[in-house]
Each structure stands twice: as structure tokens, then as C-alpha cells.
Amino acid sequence: MSTRAITFLQHKDIDFKVTKYKHKKKGAVYASEAMGFPLRKTIKTLVVDLGSKGCLMALIPGDKELNLALLARHYSVKKASMADPATAQRLTGYMVGGISPFGVKKALPVAIEATLLHHDKIAINGGQRGMMLIMNPNDILRALPCNVLELAQ
Secondary structure, eight states: OOOHHHHHHHHTTOOOEEEEOOOOSOSHHHHHHHHTOOGGGBEEEEEEEOGGGOEEEEEEETTSOBOHHHHHHHTTOSOOEEOOHHHHHHHHSSOTTSOOSSSOSSOOOEEEEGGGGGSSOEEEEEEETTEEEEEOTHHHHHHSOEEEEOOBO
16 A cells, blocks of 8 residues: 555655555554564654644654654744644644654654764654565655754663
């Protein structure tokens, strides 16, 4: 089955491999275990509310937490907070647990954790619960305009 994320990457001529698993619960920890793929190389795609500056997507390793204060400082806002699920789904067009940064309904800025670029392969959501894309993290930078930052703790 194809998703908007897969179509988006195909149009950009980006190589990836689709990996499916039985989705029983949301989250990078479960996805990592179900695929047998390292958690530190499994990306969480988070939608973050920057207040008056709108929302962005933050890509961080599955074994880390997003440092919202650091993100707020980088984007010069007083506060950054996680977007509520309804907002995340409306902006991306994907269900929570299946949010991909590729092929979203509304183009959002993307911030990626710098350490993810040290890996040869990562797993990132393919736009559907239970579907991950295995790809070179540098291809994310080819596919999307990203700010490479230190955002995880």
C-alpha cells in the first residue's frame, strides 16, 4: 500500500525500504521492538506548537525526549509545547502514531536532531500506523528543508 509519504519520496527519487509490523500501540519503543530495529535509530516525529510562530515537526531518536525549552530558545519563542493530537492530525493529514514528515497536508518547518545524521540507516514513519521507512538520514535533508539542531535529551 502506498501513502502520501511514499509518493512524496518517490517523486524526490529518494531510496527507502518499507517495513511493516503489527501495530498494537503507538510509540517508537513499540515500533522499534516490533521491527527488531535499534530504538536510537527509530525516529519519533513530533508536532510542536510554537505559539504565534505556528507549529513545526521535530524529529528525534526514539530513546530520547524532546527538549522543549531548547527548541523554544532556538525559534525565539517564550514557550514550545506538544501540539494536541487533533491539531497534529489536522496539520499533517496523518493519524497520531502514523505521522510522517513527508507528504503532509500543510507544509511545516522541520527540526531534526543532529545525532540522527551519524547513522547509516534510520527508521521513520511512512504515513500509516505499522509502517516504517528504512532510509539514510541524510536523505531526509534532501527531501525536506530541515534545521539540524541539538534538541533531544
